[in-house]
Amino acid sequence: MKRALTSLLLLFSCVAFAEENPRASASPPVFDTPVFDIHVHLHDGAESLREYRAAAESAGLAPIGLGAMWFGGPNQAQAGDPDDIRARNDALIGMAASDPAVMPIATVHPYDGQAALDELERIAGRGVKVIKLHAHTQRFDVDDPRLLALVRKAGELGVVVLMDNANIVAGDSENLFSLAIRAQGTKFVFAHIGGLNFRFWNILPLARTAEGLALENVYFDISGTVLLAADSPIEEEFVWTLRNVGIDSLILGSDYPQLSLADTLEALDKLDLSDEEKAKIRGGNARRLFGL
Structure with missing residues (x-):
């Protein structure tokens, strides 16, 4: 009898704990809203795509x-x-043409001058909606006039410019902010939302109060940084930043294969955002931006 009573009390304690701590008893989250991952590196083409999908x-x-x-x-x-x-x-x-779920993100190098502008126009004619530029690894200066000419051309062609913004190089966010102002006819997605310098982008609400600086051309992917912020001392400030830059300006990205889509979604789910806000980040904003 004593053993049965002890077991019953233990059961009640577990139920009470689960009710007070829903995450303790919950299975991994199931997402009923569409997921679009803007940041996938397919180093080995179709084989990398198969590996991504399998994961x-x-x-x-x-x-x-x-x-x-x-x-x-x-x-x-x-x-x-x-x-x-x-x-x-x-x-x-060519690979994307046979797979409607794949949006090709092409590239050029701004220092190739006219050849880069010609290639940009050619791929836009083939339906490319986005190009990716990476100042650190492609070794170009964000202040270089050749880059400004390139991104302005992208804007004229309706091509979105995805640029690395992990703050690997000092002044990264500041330089990109200046570029977005000088090319307001171009839509930018800044990857990693500034890394651990995400705080910089809280300047946007103030900048947008200036006449002629709506800066509605600036979007961010949250790849990488969301993993650092979730369940960390900076999580509350990160969520505050996401709302300051605008939930409608945020896009999910994994940075596969360096990071996984599953881990990225799990980190996003941990943030103190509403279900509606998370749904926009998971896929709604990307579908709107890219006309999917």
Whole structure:
């Protein structure tokens, strides 16, 4: 009798704990809203895509779309070989043509001058909606006039410019802020939302009060940084920043294969955001921005 009573009390204690701590008894979150991952590096083309999908499926995920890049890290496109860049862009565009879930993210190098502008116009004609530029690994200066000419051309063609913003280089966010002001006809997505310098972007609400500085052309992907912020001492400030820059300006990104989509979604789910805000970040904002 005593043993039965002890077991009953233990059961009641577990139920009470679960009610007070729902995460303790909950299974991994199931997302009933579409997921679009803007930041996927396919270093080995179709094989990398199969591996990405297998990893997602093993975590119970089936993203409706992904922004696919053939480059990243040591594979980044360098200046001086526009023919190689063209060939790689064509391979990516060809792969995406047979897979409606894949949005090809091509690239050029601003220091290739007219060749880069010509390639940008060519790939835009082939349906490319986004290009990715990475100042650190492509070794270009964000203040260089050749970059400004390139991103302004992208704006004229309706091509979104995705740029690294992990603050690997000092002054990264400040330089990108200035670029977005000088090219307000171009839509930018700044990847990693500034890394651990995400605080800088809280300037946007103030900047937008200035006449002629709506800065509605600035978006962010939260890849990487969301993993650092979730369940950390800076989480509350990170959420405050997300709302300051505007929930409608945020896009999900994993930065695969360096980071996984499952871990990114789990980190986002931990943030103190509403279900509606999370749904916009998971896929709603990307579908609107890219006309998907």
